[in-house]
Amino acid sequence: xxxxxxxxxxxxxxxxxxxxxxxxxxxxxxxxxxxxxxxxxxxxxxxxxxxxxxxxxxxxxxxxxxxxxxxxxxxxxxxxxxxxxxxxxxxxxxxxxxxxxxxxxxxxxxxxxxxxxxxxxxxxxxxxxxxxxxxxxxxxxxxxxxxxxxxxxxxxxxxxxxxxxxxxxxxxxxxxxxxxxxxxxxxxxxxxxxxxxxxxxxxxxxxxxxxxxxxxxxxxxxxxxxxxxxxxxxxxxxxxxxxxxxxxxxxxxxxxxxxxxxxxxxxxxxxxxxxxxxxxxxxxxxxxxxxxxxxxxxxxxxxxxxxxxxxxxxxxxxxxxxxxxxxxxxxxxxxxxxxxxxxxxxxxxxxxxxxxxxxxxxxxxxxxxxxxxxxxxxxxxxxxxxxxxxxxxxxxxxxxxxxxxxxxxxxxxxxxxxxxxxxxxxxxxxxxxxxxxxxxxxxxxxxxxxxxxxxxxxxxxxxxxxxxxxxxxxxxxxxxxxxxxxxxxxxxxxxxxxxxxxxxxxxxxxxxxxxxxxxxxxxxxxxxxxxxxxxxxxxxxxxxxxxxxxxxxxxxxxxxxxxxxxxx
Numbered sequence: 153x154x155x156x157x158x159x160x161x162x163x164x165x166x167x168x169x170x171x172x173x174x175x176x177x178x179x180x181x182x183x184x185x186x187x188x189x190x191x192x193x194x195x196x197x198x199x200x201x202x203x204x205x206x207x208x209x210x211x212x213x214x215x216x217x218x219x220x221x222x223x224x225x226x227x228x229x230x231x232x233x234x235x236x237x238x239x240x241x242x243x244x245x246x247x248x249x250x251x252x253x254x255x256x257x258x259x260x261x262x263x264x265x266x267x268x269x270x271x272x273x274x275x276x277x278x279x280x281x282x283x284x285x286x287x288x289x290x291x292x293x294x295x296x297x298x299x300x301x302x303x304x305x306x307x308x309x310x311x312x313x314x315x316x317x318x319x320x321x322x323x324x325x326x327x328x329x330x331x332x333x334x335x336x337x338x339x340x341x342x343x344x345x346x347x348x349x350x351x352x353x354x355x356x357x358x359x360x361x362x363x364x365x366x367x368x369x370x371x372x373x374x375x376x377x378x379x380x381x382x383x384x385x386x387x388x389x390x391x392x393x394x395x396x397x398x399x400x401x402x403x404x405x406x407x408x409x410x411x412x413x414x415x416x417x418x419x420x421x422x423x424x425x426x427x428x429x430x431x432x433x434x435x436x437x438x439x440x441x442x443x444x445x446x447x448x449x450x451x452x453x454x455x456x457x458x459x460x461x462x463x464x465x466x467x468x469x470x471x472x473x474x475x476x477x478x479x480x481x482x483x484x485x486x487x488x489x490x491x492x493x494x495x496x497x498x499x500x501x502x503x504x505x506x507x508x509x510x511x512x513x514x515x516x517x518x519x520x521x522x523x524x525x526x527x528x529x530x531x532x533x534x535x536x537x538x539x540x541x542x543x544x545x546x547x548x549x550x551x552x553x554x555x556x557x558x559x560x561x562x563x564x565x566x567x568x569x570x571x572x573x574x575x576x577x578x579x580x581x582x583x584x585x586x587x588x589x590x591x592x593x594x595x596x597x598x599x600x601x602x603x604x605x606x607x608x609x610x611x612x613x614x615x616x617x618x619x620x621x622x623x624x625x626x627x628x629x630x631x632x633x634x635x636x637x638x639x640x641x642x643x644x645x646x647x648x649x650x651x652x653x654x655x656x657x658x659x660x661x662x663x664x665x666x667x668x669x670x671x672x673x674x675x676x677x678x679x680x681x682x683x684x685x686x687x688x689x690x691x692x693x694x695x696x697x698x699x700x701x702x703x704x705x706x707x708x709x710x711x712x713x714x715x716x717x718x719x720x
Contacts, residue, residue: 154535154536159393169686170590171680188421195487205481207490207492208490209490210521211520211521211523212245212521213520215244215518216242217234219234219257219258219501220231220233220259220514221355221536223541224503224540224551225264230503230511230519231264244505244507245521246550250284252288253275254276256274258267258273260272260274260341261311261341263303263310263541265308269289271304272302275297277295277296277297277361278291279298279317279326282328290325290495291326291450294312295317295705296315296316296317297314297315299315299338300339302342302547303341303344303545304542304544305321305545311350312543313334315337315339315648317335318332318333318334319331321366324601325557325631330366337354339355339379339648340380341421342381342544343381343384345545345546346545348405349429351370353379353382353392353394355649357376358373358378359371361403361404372406374396374698378392380392380419380421380423380432381537383424384532384533385444386532387444387494392422393418395412395631397417398414398534399412400720401430406503409446413600414440414442415434415437415438416434416457417435418431420458422461423461423470424532425470425484425529425532426464428443429441429444432461432469433604437456448475450486450713451476451486452482452486452487454474454478455476457631460502463510465504465526465527465528466530466559467484467526469489469526471510472501473498475498475499475503476497478494479492479494479623494514496514496515497692503535504528504540505527505528506528508526509525510525515695519569527559527644528540530559566700580630611676615698615705616661620706621668622700622706625666626665626667632689632694644657645657645665645676651676651677654674655669657671677692678690685699686699686700
């Protein structure tokens with residue numbers, strides 16, 4: 153989401169059993185904080201003879217309460233779900249045109265229909281269809297929270313996946329055409345191929361393929377959960393990330409083409425550029441670009457975890473935000489073009505209009521616009537859901553022609569103002585290329601998971617003491633334990649996994665959410681082991697160890713048993 157995120161009211165949960173933990177830690181408490189997220193490291197792109205471009209100026213920032221990815225209509229109008237449990241539509245400048253009340257919060261990207269209407273979903277288990285003026289056409293209640301973004305098929309029907317573990321096809325009038333029971337929550341947004349095949353991942357660690365009629369064609373087992381939403385190339389091959397720290401490519405028939413490891417989880421959704429590069433970010437803080445054949449093209453170091461999908465502009469540059477709050481623009485060859493630092497995390501993809509305006513939202517709901525950039529690229533899957541309309545499917549030939557025509561004017565207008573970027577073939581060979589993990593060999597079947605997979609969390613999980621309580625960074629800790637942080641406030645965070653959802657108390661410091669060590673004892677199935685200088689955490693097959701110098705973090709000063717003698 154990847155791919156793969158949502159804000160839901162924090163409801164009181166039944167008391168959970170405490171897990172054994174050293175008494176000293178229980179009294180001290182633990183907070184989740186990561187220096188890697190609190191401080192955004194400077195990018196370290198490959199050496200290049202060209203200098204980075206000047207950082208563009210933000211045209212405006214408004215507190216629009218944005219919670220979901222933003223969809224952009226053909227006239228530049230913006231549609232999104234707000235953290236006020238309402239669907240909003242504004243003009244291109246952020247001036248509200250109308251809003252519609254949902255029964256709960258939501259994070260699914262709205263889908264814009266050809267007539268200017270909207271199909272949207274929320275955590276009230278309901279799919280809504282609204283007219284261009286914001287009037288309700290119909291609504292349908294399904295079997296669970298709807299986190300995944302719907303997909304609009306060419307015939308006007310919509311495919312919706314739920315956290316209840318089902319996939320539904322609804323007619324343009326809201327009637328159920330068919331349903332398929334997955335048996336595991338689905339947070340991965342379905343993608344529709346040109347032949348009508350539906351692809352989506354699930355919390356059972358499998359990528360699924362359904363026929364247009366809802367019949368299961370095949371499943372492919374990754375080694376961990378799949379939050380990432382699949383992207384499709386021009387040949388119909390699909391690409392997705394997994395919590396097993398890998399990017400996968402499958403044929404339309406479900407055969408593994410290749411897989412590529414990264415340093416941490418790949419919850420973000422990939423894009424496929426016009427030049428044939430698969431681009432995706434990882435929690436290890438790097439943005440990876442591979443050819444569709446699985447060869448490394450480049451790796452860009454953002455310096456903070458990446459959970460948002462990237463977006464390709466018409467000149468081949470790529471824009472992506474990180475959880476440290478920085479927006480990055482990267483050249484087609486992987487060099488830093490510019491960076492725009494911020495303080496609030498970015499966990500949804502940037503939206504780019506046909507007129508060349510880029511919009512990005514940060515945690516808390518503020519939306520910023522950068523005008524006079526290049527428009528979105530015309531390619532196989534240049535952005536999350538493949539289109540600014542949020543369609544979630546491969547474009548038809550007619551749609552590609554219309555996109556090209558609509559974006560040419562903006563591209564020509566900005567080309568005269570901005571220097572051309574080097575293409576992959578023109579780029580000079582870097583003097584010191586970035587080190588990146590080698591691609592894995594493509595096995596016939598995925599390797600069986602080990603009993604406990606060690607993951608390199610140490611770099612992101614730096615303990616911090618506030619008021620005598622030990623804290624750790626929420627985002628990397630949740631990822632290491634296999635949870636998706638789908639909502640957060642200054643005092644609470646909502647964690648989602650295949651076993652359900654729960655809330656944990658948090659505290660905000662340095663723009664980051666932190667969780668106390670003692671709160672770990674409320675997480676079901678989490679085992680802790682304290683040894684001298686180290687704390688080991690394990691949940692299922694996930695296991696990692698981080699340094700924990702209790703004496704250094706909480707120094708103890710001996711006090712005398714009796715007060716000093718008073719002399720008169």
